[in-house]
Amino acid sequence: MLCPSVEAVSQFYSNSDHKHHVHTWLTKARVAKEAWAFVWELLEPQKSEQVQFFAASCLYQKITSHSHEVSASDYEVLKKKLLEKFVAFSEGPKMVFTRLSVALASAILQTLPEMWPQSIANLIETFNPTNFPNVSERNLCKALLEILTVIPIEFFSVSFIQYRRGVIKNTLNTGLKDVIALLQRLISASPTDVQLEVLTCMNSWVEFGIPLNESEQLIIQTFDLLHKPELYESSADVLCVVFSHPDSHRFPYTIQKLSPHILELQPVLKTLIEERKLEECAPICQLVMAIAETHSKLILNSFISSDETQQQNSLNLIYMVMTCTGLPGYFPVDETSSQLTFNFWYSIQDELVDVGVNVNSHLMPIFHEIYSKLTEILLRKVQYPPESEYRLWSSDQKEQFRCYRHDIGDTMMYSFTILQDFLLPYLWTVLNTSVQNGEQWQVFEGIFFLYTAIAERVELTEKTYLPALLNFLPQVPITHPILIATTLGMIGSYAEWLNWNPNILQSVIPMLLRALQNTEVVTPASLALKDITRETHDHIHPFADQILTACWTMLEKNLKSKDAVRMMAIAGHVLSTLNFTDIMQYLDKLLAPQMWALSQLAKEEPNSTVQDAIVQKLEMLSWLISTITSERGETEEVVQENHHQNSSQSNPNPVLVIMQRVAPILQDLMIKWTTNAVVIQSVCELFRKTLRALMDDFAPLANDSFQMFTQMYHAYPHSAILGIAKHAILMFHRDETLQTSVKELLGVLTVKSLTVLHNDFREHTDIVEGLMNLWAQIIKKSRLLVSTQGDFDLESLFQSAVLGLALPETFTIKASAYFLQEFLIMGNEVPWVKELIQKYGGDMIIQVLKAIEGGSSRTALDQFADLLLCINKHQIDELTKFVSNLNKTCLPLAMQTMEQREQFCRHILREKSNRRKVREFVKEYYMQCHGLIGTEYGNQWAQSI
Incomplete structure (x- = not known):
């Protein structure tokens, strides 16, 4: 035994x-x-x-x-x-x-x-x-x-x-009635410790699903326990579960009957606030939010009904929510409950928008007053505490406060739907009054924060309060770094509005340029300037010299990496408004120091400090290239004139000029950094943005670039090189002068990749993914380039793609399946490709079956289904032959039978066009093979897909 x-x-x-x-x-x-x-x-x-x-x-x-x-x-x-x-x-x-x-x-x-x-x-x-x-x-x-x-x-x-x-x-x-009867009997006449057990038991059955109408008396008894200090929190927790339970929506009349018991807690909440017992307010606030947030639609509908008692109860409940929002003190140090209310304010305005226009016009005055008072509260709650207090906060508390302010901003943005005609005048009035009263910086910061929050909701045609605000800024005592940062962020948030109101730029631009000189607020100043230069392209030209001079000056300083990159982006936006001659004059000033610094870095011995500096310089160049485009700053007449000129007389693209200067330095750089993945990615990103900016104008750089890609990939195969090479090859595969270079590059990438994969296939899934995506696109868009037998080792590529189906990464499987589908389609047109498919098609089908039957994640099932559909559509002979010899494959069975496998294959053979059905067959067969048919998990998963 x-x-x-x-x-x-x-x-x-x-x-x-x-x-x-x-x-x-x-x-x-x-x-x-x-x-x-x-x-x-x-x-x-x-x-x-x-x-x-x-x-x-x-x-x-x-x-x-x-x-x-x-x-x-x-x-x-x-x-x-x-x-x-x-x-x-x-x-x-x-x-x-x-x-x-x-x-x-x-x-x-x-x-x-x-x-x-x-x-x-x-x-x-x-x-x-x-x-x-x-x-x-x-x-x-x-x-x-x-x-x-x-x-x-x-x-x-x-x-x-x-x-x-x-x-x-x-x-x-x-048995619910017996449970309720027992709990009702025990909850009133038992000692405190037993009452606590009753509450725990009640909580468990409420989660299970006690109908509210059958437990009304028990809930009322639970309200009575709120006044017992030892049971205050426990009873509040149970009531929260009662009112927030998803099934509680089925009992609106019971909810309305019980809501007065919550309203009876209003004096208790008021007393706790007056006595500054804010922690003890939390259970009541949670209870208020449980009913208010869960039943916001019921609350709104009560205002539509003719029952004045219910209207008043709902109004009182909303004001209890507002009391919870406006708890005194600062979140999260003094209180932690006000954040619970934000979802309610969003839900109620959302419900208000959903009701009909006629009803909306009746309710709007009521909720306009409510949200007006809410705005006053949020303006107070969003403000920073005195510096003497804030300095003592932990980093975690400061982060919670930052997130809390973000939630306030979202609440104000949603509230703008109701307060359209109130909010801007209100903020403007408060701003003027605060200046006259000499308020602390926290008040102004809060006002500007709310202005920022509603920026995307303000009409672009607004001509009264925003011009007044932006022109009034010089009169506001903006000296504290946090206030300066918020003010700059506010200005940047109205970049699109400034494009419609360009006359205000003369007030805004000088302010931003002055802020750039303040080392504490370079980041928000540059962020705002970047947004404005991007959005106001047609109006920024008069300020071009000031902005470009400021960028050039700032780049000479020791800026943070992201700030320096942003300066280049600002410069690119502004340069794109100028003609070619002016662009080149400013480019010389901007680029010369950066080119010299990059050339010196190329000579340094590799280390992490030098690496970071190189990456920063390359990122700066990438952003300059992505933001500057040729001829954008020229007049329509000049563009038309240039269009009719001979191409040899046209001005070159500024991006081409930049890259011609950078290319020799990149060649030197890659001598020492050719095996550094971080630098390689940055170089590839630079070329990617250059290709996107130049398109066909990249041709003069193509041969040297292809040679550079070849050298880089020989030294250190990296998926980023495959990515940029794919874009370059697809762009120039039809250019007869570059076809030889294109084929050489493609050949080197393919041979080197296959060599790497042959040595250690599973450790280079990124190479598999990049190579398969490259070749899938080549076959799809440039089939003539690879249709000659012997130019490329397509046999090894096909075998690698089949192996790629067995890898665990979904994106790698997707790329491999994508390549195989394009290869199968190509087989219809190219006889020697069809021979390869006939030779290895069985291996491909076996691998697909292995993956579905147990060797792959369910997230890749759609890829296998699409590949099976493609096989059936374009290579049905191979699939038919495989199915007829299914018993001879020696493919082990998992939890399914051979009959189920054969039935699955017959289903696939019958479907040649319906992708949805094939995907359903694959998922059903997957569930059979994993023993999920009939299980709760399997049913849930089947419903989710």
Whole structure:
């Protein structure tokens, strides 16, 4: 008999050297049939607590996973023993008692409804004190509440097949009235410790789903417990679950009947606020938000109804929410509840927008007043605390405050829908009053923060308050760094508006350029200037010299990397408004220092400091190239004139000039950095943006660039090089003067990649992905380039793509499947390609089947389905031949049968155009192969797809 000794269990819970072996042995003992017998011996009172806990855990496992081993006749004996042990341990030890409670709960659920149909009523009757004369009435009551608490929890924890779950839930529902009656009886006339157990039990059944209309009296009794200090938080938690439960929407009348009980807490909340007991406000605020947020639609509908009492109750509830929003002090140091209210303010305005126009016009005055008061509160809550306090905050508190302000900004943005005609005049009035009163910087910062929050909602045609604001800024005492940063951010947020109101630029641009000189606010100043120069392209020309001079001056300073990059972007936006001659004059000033610095860095010995400096310079050039374009600054007449000129007389693209200057330095740079992945990525990004800017004008750089890509890839194969090479090859594959260079580059990339993959395929999934994407595009868009047999090793490419289907990364599988689909299509037109498919097509189909049957993640199933559809559409002979020889493939079966595999293949053969059906077949077959058919998880997954 496999019976664990007391010594073995004790040894497992100690630091024994044999712990692993003991664990293995005990694990086997747990699943043995003998466990049904020896657990009772180990639960004897004289055994140690560890041994008793092991026995209780073992019993739970047997009941949950091996209940089929117990016959119906023996189950009554098991139930009786389990109840006796459960009650016996009600006085402790606690961890054994808890484990026995889940075992008993599991036993009840396993036997419903056949063996124990009236389990809840039977339990309540069984725990009558007369049945257990040796157990105190209080302990017996707590034991009953414990098991009643655990049953719903265990219901959601244990996996049942779908129909069983529904049957069990319906059976438990029949016992709800007994549970409610018991809880109602105990909640009023019991000691505090028992009342706490009642609340815990109630919480569990509310989660399970107690109908509100049947538990109305119990909920009212729970409200009464709020006034008991020891039960204040627990009762509030239970009520929060009651009102926020998804099923509570089914009982609107009950919600309306119960809401006055929440309103009765308003004086309590007011007193706590006055006494500055803000932590004690939290339970009430949570309760208020549970009903308000969950039932925002019901609240709004009450204003539409003719019931004045309900209207007033809803209005009072909204103002309770506003009280919670406006708690005194600063979040998150003084209070932590105001953030709970933001979702409600969004939900109620969203509901207001959804109602009809006629109803909206009736409700708008009511909610206009509400949101007007909310704005006043949020303007206070968004403000920074005094510096003496803020300095003492932890970094975590400061981060929470930053996120909190962001939520306020979102709330104000949504509120603008209701407050359109109020908000701008209100902010303008407060700003003027604050200047006159000499307010602290925090007030101005809060005002400008709210201006920023609503920027995207303000009409571009607004001509009154925004011009007044931006022209008024010089009169505001903007001296504190945080205030300066917020002001600059506000200006940048109205960049699109400035494009429609360019006359204001003469007030804004000088302010931004002055701010650039302040080292503390370079970042927000440059961010704002970048947004404005991008959006106001047609109006920025008069300020070009000032801005470009400022950029040139700032770039001579020791700026942070991102600030320096941003300066180049600003310069690019402004340069694009100038004619070619002026562009080149400014470019000389801007580029000369950067070119010299990059050339010096190319001579340095590689280290992390030099690497970071090189990457910064390359990123600066990339942003300059991506923001400057030729001829944008010239007049329409000049553009038309240049269009008719001979191409040899036209001005070159400024980007081409930049790259011609940079190219020699890049060649020098890659001598020492050709194996550095970070630098390679930056160089490739520079070329990517250059290609995008120049398009066909890149041709003069093509040969040298192709040679550089070749050298880089030879030295260090990197997927970024494959990416940029793909763009370059596709752009110039039709250029007869470059075809030789294109084929050479493609050949080198292919040979080197295949060599790398041959040595260590699974460690270079990025190369597989890049190579397959490259070749898929080549075959699709430049088939003539590769149609000659022998120019490229397409046989090895095909085999690599098949291997790529077995890799774990979804994107690599997608790229491999993409290549194979294009290759299959090509096989229809090129005979020697068809021969390759006939040679290796079986391997491809086997790999697809392996992947679906167990070798790949379900996230890639659509890729395999699309590939099967392509095979069936373009190479049906190969698929038919494979299916006819399916029994000879020696492909091992997983959890499916050969008949299921054959049926799946027949389904695929029948579908030649319906992608949706093929994907469904693949997913269904995947579930068969993984044993998911009929399981709860499988059903959930099937519904999700």
